[in-house]
Amino acid sequence: MAQDGYYISQGNEEKGPFTIEELMQMGIDLDTLVLSPGADDWQRAADMPEFFNYFEANGIYFPTEDNLGGFGWRLMAYIADTFIMSYPITFLRPAGFATVYNRAMEGNATVDDLVFMLKFNFTSFLVVALYHTICEFSPLQGSIGKKMFRLLVVDAEGRKLSFGRALLRNLGKFVSGLVIMIGYLAVLWDDRKQAWHDKWANTYVLIKNR
Template sequence: MEENYYIARDKTEEGPFTLKDLMQADIDADTLILSPNAADWQRASDLPELFHYFEARGYYFPTEDNLAGFGWRLLAYIADSFIMSYPIALLKPESFDAIYKRAMNGGATVDDLSTMMQFNLLTFLVMAMYHTICEFSPLQGSLGKKLFRLTVVDADGRRLSFFRALTRNIGKIVSGTALFIGYLWVLWDDRKQAWHDKWAKAYVLVKNR
């Protein structure tokens, strides 16, 4: 079958193109294309034969085959906890160990509890900014995620904007309430999204699957 692809740009139709020519035509994910296998125009990101073309340009489209499950995400979380443990330890108050021991023995004062809450909040904010910056950067995910070939994208396979990455990571404070049900949501969600993924309209994928 002859490969005849057409491109719609600026209200004009260009083509026909072979698939090879199409990949050299400076298309992006939103370019409208008429495929020889379709009766109507489609976004370039919806054509399976172009997936590898876009992956080479940093696009990773969410599909049923590449959504990261809870296990992979948990491994990345553990790795990030180790990676960030040292810089977070530098922020710990000198009296924190003594405060923690008093709390474990049931003798914590109101000031002790306030100090612990402040440190926990600071830890959360540091981790949230770490993940936000990594997801917004060309890494498209934390160092722990990179270790396990995971990447964070939006619904169109693109890198998250700073605001969307920030929304996702601040939202983790809600996902972590009520026995971490927002995180566990990945286990039964059809799109393997946690609550904070859904709010940011983001997906965690396994690359090159």
Template sequence: MEIWIGRDGERHGPYKEEQVRAWLRSGELSRDDLGWREGLADWRPLSVLFPEETVVPPAVPPAAPPAPVWPQSAPALAPAGFWQRVAAYLIDALVLWIPNLLLGNLLGERQAQAALQQAQMLAGNDPQLMMQAMQAYLHAAAPAVLAQMLLGWLYFALCESSVWQATVGKRALGLRVTDLAGRRIGFAKASGRYFAKLLSAFILGIGFLMVAWTRRKQGLHDLIAGTLVLKGRAATATARSGLDA
């Protein structure tokens, strides 16, 4: 089992359970330090996770295990605020606006809208003709709508599972998307997070507004996917390799 350690507002690890127990016994770790492992909803004191471990000075000190190395650049797990995420989304909307516009023109969405307006004028108050006009519009606009949905999915899922851990908007504001332990997420989890946004939007946008009042600033889609949006950019590949060494 792997354990993450929280000390002075920073996250360190993961470490093997045996290492953490040894550090507790030797005094390298305090029982008041925080710990987290897969399956826990939140960080807990090490005294709660390992109540049986106590620091008892031995008569003849044995060879101590290597002390934990605390990376100086380990990012704190500070969640991004509601308005920061709104600003990031607006930037992403601008990034996607031009390609969505091009897809709409190439795949006939604008022509379908013009045809719908003309059909509505000709239909007048006839509900049957209005229904036929709407069906014709949906049929004509479907390729463009599907292409735009595909673009949005790939944009968010690929960016948030990349080394950036963020879309262009989040990157610009110094934010990143992680799992509940602050780690980089994969493409499958990023995809699940994206499609869970449909549910957040379907319930009158309440799923997005939940970011403003939940404890870890999670929207409904974050709770479903098991993700966080944190302050601080993701470490670069060079920095990570240095820490791993």
């Protein structure tokens, strides 16, 4: 039956045959079950290479060994985002920040000074996390820095992140950066180039080739 075209399964009904162009015009999704010409088994459309360009055109980018974003590209995006966010963070600095900071640098900080700095650093972290969350949830699929270096963040299925998953990923950066940034450096040796916060949120950073 499958020799003369593609068939799809919808519920308990099999439909076809269709050409690959007809299936694309029908708007198949990742989970559509497809029987390709000459095949014996049904496959999810997401697992069939002939549909990769179609899904990419619809904003779905599958993580592969060839498009995983490496540490160098991610570091450059991080530096760019740090520069971008330095301006709004500056406006968040409360009165007396410079005085407290100078005492801390001189080793004369009081307990109140330390609490003051912790509150400011925590607020800054939340602002930066919210910035990245909103950007990753948006059509940008990544921060402005990532956009500059053709990087984007997707889930394991190649889809744009939900707000909840993006928030989980970016709150997880707190733990990734706790011990000499080891959670970020994990990208260097991880087979899927995932930082700790990527693993927890089941996300991937990809680089677009075009």
